[in-house]
Each structure stands twice: as C-alpha cells, then as structure tokens.
Amino acid sequence: MAIRQDKPRKSDRGFHQGYPSDAHRGQAQRTGKLQMVVKLEPDYPAAGIIVRGHITSQSIPVIFAVVRRVNAAVPGVDISVDLSLAGITTEALEELKEVSRTGMLPLAADPARVPCHLRILESSRQMA
Known part of the structure; x- marks a missing residue:
C-alpha cells in the first residue's frame, strides 16, 4: 500500500517552511521554555538577543550561554538583551544587571572570563 505524499504528516502540522506556527509558539511559552532570536549586524559590531518566555534564576544560565557564544564568535561586540517580550523575576534581572555592570x-x-559588553532592554513584566 502506497503512502500519499500530497498531505503533510501529522508530525508536520503546525509548521510552514521550518517556522513554528503561532499555536506552537504559544505552547512553548506555556511550558516555560525560553525562545531566543540572535541578530548580528554585519556593518556594525553589535548583536541583539530577543528573549521570549519566563526568565527565572534557573533559566538565566541559558541566556548566559548564548551571550558567551555570541561574545566568542564576534569578540568585542556590543550585545543587547531585549526582554520586552519576556517576563523576568527580580533575582534573574539582578544577575543580568550584575553582568552588565x-x-x-x-x-x-x-x-575563560572574556570581557563582555552587555546592555539590557528591560521588560515591563516583572514577575514575583
């Protein structure tokens, strides 16, 4: 019996050309997963990390790992962490501010303790 190839498989539903659908994004946020987009500016030594989700003291090492990788890939780059789409606890925000300071x-x-130029674009959604 031949399998029809004109219909997407059940596991492919919710995806279009490799990008998750809005429903999938909502599910990821409800499960507590962080979503990050890294933007590098080729003409100017700057990078931006846009974070979505709920940031806590337990999840902040994930952001630090991404910052470390960007800093290692482009030494001396100014990195901005955009938290405008994220909720963040006070403790996690203090940890980010300490890195910035x-x-x-x-x-x-x-x-390796490589110097890091970090700027924080704060969230308006503070979590307890």
Missing part, C-alpha cells in the same frame, strides 16, 4: 559573565557560564 562588571562586564564579565559568571565563572560558571564563562570560565
């Missing part, structure tokens, strides 16, 4: 990621996130 000191110019260094925590030792656990970056054992």
Whole structure:
C-alpha cells in the first residue's frame, strides 16, 4: 500500500517552511521554555538577543550561554538583551544587571572570563 505524499504528516502540522506556527509558539511559552532570536549586524559590531518566555534564576544560565557564544564568535561586540517580550523575576534581572555592570559573565557560564559588553532592554513584566 502506497503512502500519499500530497498531505503533510501529522508530525508536520503546525509548521510552514521550518517556522513554528503561532499555536506552537504559544505552547512553548506555556511550558516555560525560553525562545531566543540572535541578530548580528554585519556593518556594525553589535548583536541583539530577543528573549521570549519566563526568565527565572534557573533559566538565566541559558541566556548566559548564548551571550558567551555570541561574545566568542564576534569578540568585542556590543550585545543587547531585549526582554520586552519576556517576563523576568527580580533575582534573574539582578544577575543580568550584575553582568552588565562588571562586564564579565559568571565563572560558571564563562570560565575563560572574556570581557563582555552587555546592555539590557528591560521588560515591563516583572514577575514575583
């Protein structure tokens, strides 16, 4: 018996050309997963990380890992972390502000201790 190829498989529903549908994005946010988009400017040494989801002290190391990778890929780049689409706890925001103030990621996130130029675009949705 031949399988029809003109209909998408059940596992492919909700996706169009590799991009998740709005319904899939909503589900990811309800499950507590962070979504991040990294934007690099080729003409200017700047990078932006747009974060969606709920950021807590438990999930902040994920953001630090992305910042470390961007910083390693383009040394000396100015990195802005946009939290306008995210909710963030006070503790997690303080950890990000500390990195911005000191110019260094925590030792656990970056054992090489490479200087990091981080700017935070804060969220209006503070979580308890």
